[in-house]
Amino acid sequence: MQATSSLLAVSKPEPAPQLCPDSSRRLRDLVDAHLAFVWRTLRRAGVSEADADDAAQRVFITVSRRLDEIRSGAERAFIHSVARGEASHLRRSYKRRAEVGQETIEDRSTGRPRPDELVGRQQALGHAHRVLDEMDEALRQVFVLFEVEDLSCQEIASLLGIPLGTVKSRLSRARESFRARIGELRLARSAP
Numbered sequence: 677m678q679a680t681s682s683l684l685a686v687s688k689p690e691p692a693p694q695l696c697p698d699s700s701r702r703l704r705d706l707v708d709a710h711l712a713f714v715w716r717t718l719r720r721a722g723v724s725e726a727d728a729d730d731a732a733q734r735v736f737i738t739v740s741r742r743l744d745e746i747r748s749g750a751e752r753a754f755i756h757s758v759a760r761g762e763a764s765h766l767r768r769s770y771k772r773r774a775e776v777g778q779e780t781i782e783d784r785s786t787g788r789p790r791p792d793e794l795v796g797r798q799q800a801l802g803h804a805h806r807v808l809d810e811m812d813e814a815l816r817q818v819f820v821l822f823e824v825e826d827l828s829c830q831e832i833a834s835l836l837g838i839p840l841g842t843v844k845s846r847l848s849r850a851r852e853s854f855r856a857r858i859g860e861l862r863l864a865r866s867a868p
Contacts (some may be wrong), residue, residue, distance in 0.1 A: 691755075703740050706751055713752070713825070714759045719762030720820045722809065723772075731766060735759045753835045760817070799865075807857040811850060818843055819850035 714732045723731050735758050739746070746754045808816055821827045821835065829847065833840045 699740075699743050702743060703736070706739060706755065707736055710752060710755050712757060715760040716825065717756060718763050718766075720808075720824060721760060722767045723763050724770075727766055729760050732759075735762050738762075753837065756835055805859045805860060807854055807861070809855065811853055815846050815850035815853060818846040819854065822847050823851075 711732060714735050715728055718728050718731045718735075719725065731822065735755065738758050739755060742754075742758075811819070817836065818832055820868070821832045822829065829840055829843045833843045836843070
């Protein structure tokens with residue numbers, strides 16, 4: 677009888693390690709404060725909408741395992757770094773499976789746009805996504821954080837751990853590249 681109970685004790689899976697109450701609270705606060713930012717970061721880094729929720733969950737699982745490594749005041753930078761790593765992993769996985777992340781436009785306006793407006797918007801969004809996908813990763817990262825996430829150059833420098841001058845230089849090059857490439861696409865579209 678005793679051998680059976682010891683066998684049962686061995687065959688039961690070990691419970692997942694529990695976070696102490698302070699760590700659990702800190703993790704909850706990080707999720708509450710940064711979930712939307714993580715989701716947007718993943719989407720803008722090439723993660724499909726269908727995979728974004730699961731990827732965000734994996735980001736916070738990693739964060740929960742590494743809570744002790746996160747310096748106070750540097751949480752956003754740490755989480756951004758983890759999210760970029762997760763997005764990079766997923767993009768490699770898409771390439772291996774030869775998946776394309778083209779998704780339909782969601783109309784967020786209260787009125788119903790005309791079909792030609794929808795087509796125009798979809799084409800413009802497709803061009804913007806294509807230009808961003810073709811852009812150098814370092815330039816795209818700064819461009820999206822500044823132009824889309826509305827972070828200041830100083831915040832981006834702190835977030836990415838690079839000098840302020842490098843941020844400004846990359847932003848300038850990214851803007852120039854974006855404008856030039858969009859102009860090329862417009863010309864190609866208007867050509868007979």
